[in-house]
Amino acid sequence: MRARSALYVPADKPRALEKARTLPADLIILDLEDAVAEDRKAEARMNAVDALRVGAWRAPVLLRVNGLTSRHFDADFETALKCAPAGIVLPKAEDAASVRSLHLGLPLWLMIETPRGVLNADALAGVPGVAGLLAGANDLARDLRTRPHPDRWPLLHALSQVVLAARANGVVALDAVFNDVRDAAGFARECVQGRDLGFDGKTVIHPEQVRAANAAFGVSAQEAEAARALLATWAEARAAGLGVTTHAGQLIEELHARTAEETLARWTEEQVL
Ligand SMILES: CC(C)(COP(=O)(O)OP(=O)(O)OC[C@H]1O[C@@H](n2cnc3c(N)ncnc32)[C@H](O)[C@@H]1OP(=O)(O)O)[C@@H](O)C(=O)NCCC(=O)NCCSC(=O)C[C@H](O)C(=O)O
Numbered sequence: 001m002r003a004r005s006a007l008y009v010p011a012d013k014p015r016a017l018e019k020a021r022t023l024p025a026d027l028i029i030l031d032l033e034d035a036v037a038e039d040r041k042a043e044a045r046m047n048a049v050d051a052l053r054v055g056a057w058r059a060p061v062l063l064r065v066n067g068l069t070s071r072h073f074d075a076d077f078e079t080a081l082k083c084a085p086a087g088i089v090l091p092k093a094e095d096a097a098s099v100r101s102l103h104l105g106l107p108l109w110l111m112i113e114t115p116r117g118v119l120n121a122d123a124l125a126g127v128p129g130v131a132g133l134l135a136g137a138n139d140l141a142r143d144l145r146t147r148p149h150p151d152r153w154p155l156l157h158a159l160s161q162v163v164l165a166a167r168a169n170g171v172v173a174l175d176a177v178f179n180d181v182r183d184a185a186g187f188a189r190e191c192v193q194g195r196d197l198g199f200d201g202k203t204v205i206h207p208e209q210v211r212a213a214n215a216a217f218g219v220s221a222q223e224a225e226a227a228r229a230l231l232a233t234w235a236e237a238r239a240a241g242l243g244v245t246t247h248a249g250q251l252i253e254e255l256h257a258r259t260a261e262e263t264l265a266r267w268t269e270e271q272v273l
C-alpha cells in the first residue's frame, strides 16, 4: 500500500473536509480526537458520516476515533460502523489484549504515542487486523517530558521502536506530524530523517505538507536510475558466476539487487498513479 502522506483533517472543519478531497495525499484521516474540541465532537461525527457518504475521495479515508478509555469512544465506534471508513485510527494504543477484543471488522491503524504503547509496540502491531502504526510525537514528548529539539534526538529511540515493530509484523509505519506549518525547509528535513529511519510515509496536518511528503517518501528519478545501474552490474556479475561484486566502489550482493528491484517496482507504480 502506498502511504507516503496521511493527512489529518479535523472533522469539525467543513472547508478543510472539502479541500481534502482535492489533495494528492495517499491517505486521509478524518479526526474526531485531539483536533476537535469537546463541545464539537457530535458535530464532527455527523460531518464524518456525511463526508464518507458523499464519497468521491481520491484516497482511502480513515477515521481517527477517541481513545478506548475516552467517554467519546462508544459514540465514535457507532459512527465508524455507520460510515464504514477504509480503516480506524486508534489513538494512544497501549494494550494488545484490549485492541484484539475490539472486533471492528475494519483495518486498524494504531497510534504509538505513550510510553506504554512504545514498550508494547511489537505486540500491538501483531494483533490481527492491524494495517499500520502511526507515531504520535506530541503526546509522546509530553509523556516522556522531553524537550523539543530540531533533529528529534530525544524521540529517536521511540520512533525507531515504531519502525521495528511495524517491520517485524509486516505493517505500514507512518512518521509523526511536524507542527510548524510555515517551516517548509524544516518539514523537508524531517521527512528525510523519517525516511532514513525506515518510515513508509509521514502524517501531515496541512495541505502544503502533502506534496513534500510524497516527494520525500517516493522514489526519485535519480534513485530509479541508480537502481537500474546496480541491476546491470549485478546481471554481469551473475553471468560471470559471481555471488558478490562491487558497484560504484561498494560491495553488492543478491540482497542489494532485490532492494534495487523493489525500488524500480515502486518507481513504476508511482509513475502510473
Ligand atoms: C494547523 C492548522 C490549524 C492551520 O490552520 P490555518 O491557519 O487555518 O491554515 P491555512 O489558513 O493555511 O489553510 C489554508 C487552506 O487549507 C485548508 N486546510 C488547512 N488545514 C487543512 C487540513 N488539515 N486538511 C485539509 N484542508 C486544510 C484550510 O481550510 C484553508 O482552505 P481554504 O480556506 O479553502 O483555502 C490547520 O492546518 C489544521 O487544523 N490542521 C490539522 C490539525 C489536526 O488535524 N490535528 C490533529 C492531528 S495531529 C495529532 O494529533 C498529532 C498526534 O496525535 C501526536 O500526538 O503527535
Ligand SMILES: [Mg+2]
Pocket (backbone or CB within 6 Å): 034, 091, 113, 136, 138, 139
Ligand atoms: Mg496524539
